[in-house]
Amino acid sequence: MSEDEFKAALAENADAVTSVLDELLVERDGSENRVIEAMRYVALSDGKCVRPFLVAASADIFGIERSASLRTAVAIELVHCYSLVHDDLPSMDDDDLRRGKPTCHIAYDEATAILAGDALLTKAFEVLSDPETHQDASVRSDLVLALAKAAGDHGMVGGQMLDLLAEHNRLDLAEITRLQRMKTGELIAVSCEMGAILGKATAHAHQMLHAYAHDIGLAFQIADDLLDVEGDKTEVGKKTSKDAAAGKATFVSLLGIERAREQAEMLVEQAAEHLQVFGNKADHLRALAHFIVNRWA
């Protein structure tokens, strides 16, 4: 798959996700519509929708109907958006720019941003448990369980807690790896796992997708750290060099730029190996892995 073909597939998926989000985030007549406006401001912004793409690409391996994989992908994007809104808050990372736009608490206010995040998270579980997502209730229930475990205190929220504490004590490579596995890796892993749940995949297929997701999750974070150092604010769409400014250890500060890049490339090769069992059905996942390490080029 060529770079252009991949980028077209990614853009097509992002459009489809945005269109479902647009339908799901229903505006209301009452004054409470302010929080729905804020949810739409965040969710309908111009993201690449990498995580939803992982859901769709994993589900494609098992020949899942597009309507099911798309709604599942949307649930992942809702959780991702909620985490961005809350992480950007003044008491957290205090960011004022995201995807090239003012962050939610700047565009609205802090209280509205907290509520919008809360409602985006809640909406994700509403979407997954709705019979429209999948006719088999055991699939719906398994999707909810997997997402809740990945997003909660033993997953993404725990990782954000570690990240906040990292401002006060400098972490070593093992600690950074654990932090990033929790903060970003778990949601990436569950995105792939959802394809396997929808496909009622074998334990072996589950394991291979999990191993793939684990590797690209780490590669993704290293790529992000490289962007933070090398990218400029206009291109990246958010504040750069902020980890260095906050005195936080990153993969790049610990390994150096060259070794960090090599490490990311190595992870991506390793990730691709886990996909062999799926043959050319996993071409989208393979292409995504390469996109991750090359996006700063």
Place this chain on the structure above:
Amino acid sequence: MSEDEFKAALAENADAVTSVLDELLVERDGSENRVIEAMRYVALSDGKCVRPFLVAASADIFGIERSASLRTAVAIELVHCYSLVHDDLPSMDDDDLRRGKPTCHIAYDEATAILAGDALLTKAFEVLSDPETHQDASVRSDLVLALAKAAGDHGMVGGQMLDLLAEHNRLDLAEITRLQRMKTGELIAVSCEMGAILGKATAHAHQMLHAYAHDIGLAFQIADDLLDVEGDKTEVGKKTSKDAAAGKATFVSLLGIERAREQAEMLVEQAAEHLQVFGNKADHLRALAHFIVNRWA
């Protein structure tokens, strides 16, 4: 059922809920345990667990196993606790006292409180979708869907948005009623509805429980407004007279103390009528309705 019998049943239920919460909120070795400590600080505090009692009492009507109704009740309490933590934040209601203890952001810090709330909400969906809660996946999925709808932007979160906006524009009785139905009524209604979902109840039974919940939800809020005016801080365990101080319209400011009390009593009588179809199986729900209007006496 006598007042003493009812209070014993309420206390027994609260103990059982606390004990399950204690098992579910598993501490970890890593530094992320700070957020779990904060979750435990909030969830294991000394609440009356009125909402979980509603789940258990509704489920009892249909002879549901205690293990199932208890875990479902715990999910409701997790959502209630998350809403308290976020509502108490400086950018929201800015409260420093709750259940007689410093609020979460005072005891920890703002970022930890936001994350603890996020994780409590997420945990609720983890609990409901876990096969340990109910063996039938369609029941689990329906519980998740009902809770997500009640808690989200069209329910509790939307109500909190209205409440924040109410500081700037004085609401009339119809608007206050709508605000309270969303902010507190929906979670109370879904607590009763969960008993009906667990019991695979008829549409008529669903309707009667919903009507009951609607009435006591409003009565509950009027009672809260009366407490805010008449209670003192030590007894109530949170700041009182704060609505008046914020210049917010309440049922009491709009109706006067006497008419507000009459209205609450009328609602409780009406609530009890909806329970006739269940005979003496609904004695706990009847007793709860009376407890709500009499707790300030």
